[in-house]
């Protein structure tokens with residue numbers, strides 16, 4: 520098995536899975552701005568795909584140039600997870616990741632996402648099923664469901680599952696994203712890893728802004744890698760090696776790239792409205808940014824966006 524995780528230079532940097540954000544288009548834009556070392560897809564439901572095929576996954580597993588790429592799956596049926604994981608291997612994905620942190624009510628009701636924290640026997644079956652794909656398997660986990668202390672048992676269990684990597688979003692499901700991430704637990708988690716699963720890579724996640732910040736976390740807590748999510752909203756260049764101020768022109772160029780790629784895909788898998796959440800990524804930190812953003816938020820299609828930009832010589 521080709522396990523890219525073991526070949527990564529440490530520390531490595533990962534773009535977090537973010538539903539309706541880190542799609543094929545945005546991953547390409549981030550790669551263009553300053554590439555991470557590893558990409559994750561948005562989360563993709565195995566049972567939805569088994570029952571309804573491509574229609575149900577709405578482009579989440581479309582061909583992507585950004586590599587290595589991890590297919591981030593969720594579900595509660597091991598057979599379905601196995602089928603989709605095997606399909607991902609056929610599509611050329613490099614690894615499978617299982618979501619155990621999604622706090623969404625419908626995911627929990629169906630027994631997937633964060634509900635798996637309370638069902639270790641099922642989680643073990645899901646991991647075994649994903650491994651049938653022949654790809655390395657990792658897990659993205661929270662500390663626990665409602666109590667921080669759950670991490671001792673929950674993460675020890677996950678570490679006993681022979682995973683390629685374990686990403687820990689350092690909050691419980693109940694904490695959502697409302698409290699600061701509990702980085703202070705990392706030394707104990709790393710010690711647990713050294714004792715239970717020395718080959719499993721530990722990836723820290725939660726409130727890490729950019730590569731420089733990540734390097735501080737790595738130095739202090741000795742994790743192998745860092746995953747960054749919302750940081751790219753505030754700075755699409757979050758992964759760059761040598762941070763510098765980026766000009767308005769550079770930001771607008773990224774916006775044009777995003778619009779062009781969205782249009783090229785031309786598949787209408789995502790409505791125009793879904794593009795609006797990206798305008799704040801590119802239209803920021805320059806004179807007149809908030810007025811321009813306001814104007815773009817009133818638009819109904821890409822042509823209107825281009826007309827507004829052209830009128831300002833952008």
Ligand SMILES: Cc1cc2nc3c(=O)[nH]c(=O)nc-3n(C[C@H](O)[C@H](O)[C@H](O)COP(=O)(O)O)c2cc1C
Pocket residue numbers: 535536537538539540561562591618620621659688696724725726727746747748749750
């Ligand atoms: C818009 C959005 C969508 C997200 N979607 C997912 C997802 O599909 N799967 C997942 O495991 N986490 C998801 N997350 C959580 C992030 O991957 C990450 O764990 C969390 O935002 C904390 O990291 P950060 O502080 O670097 O953003 C999402 C977060 C955001 C803001």
